Amino acid sequence: MINNIGRVLHNLTEQLNFIDLEVDDTVLKCERSLWIIIQSLQKVKALVLKIGFKSEDEEILFFKEVKPQFTSKRIYYNSVYRIEMKKPSGSGRIIKKYYNNELEKLKRFFDDNLDFLQILSN
Incomplete structure (x- = not known):
């Protein structure tokens, strides 16, 4: 299952890079990025519910190392979005x-x- 989630993370990274190159407006960039991140997190959740973890070690690896890679991107784009929206x-x-x-x-x-x-x- 970790390999499947790795592919989702790889696709997410590619899509975020594409948005970064194609969109100049910071607010729009954050909105599109957050949408893609949320979709990716939903895919990951569906994979976890459908396949489950092979072992306790795989579950620990997921929550300790894999999921934070998604969550950190969401936190980053949320923070940038909040800063830009409050900009005077x-x-x-x-x-x-x-x-x-x-x-x-x-x-x-x-x-x-x-x-x-x-x-x-x-």
């Missing part, structure tokens, strides 16, 4: 200040979760 209209200075503020929030998040990130990288 105004001068370049106002927009720059907004993006710097959002960047600071992201830096704080990663600093606050540095221990967790170091555990994952080992």
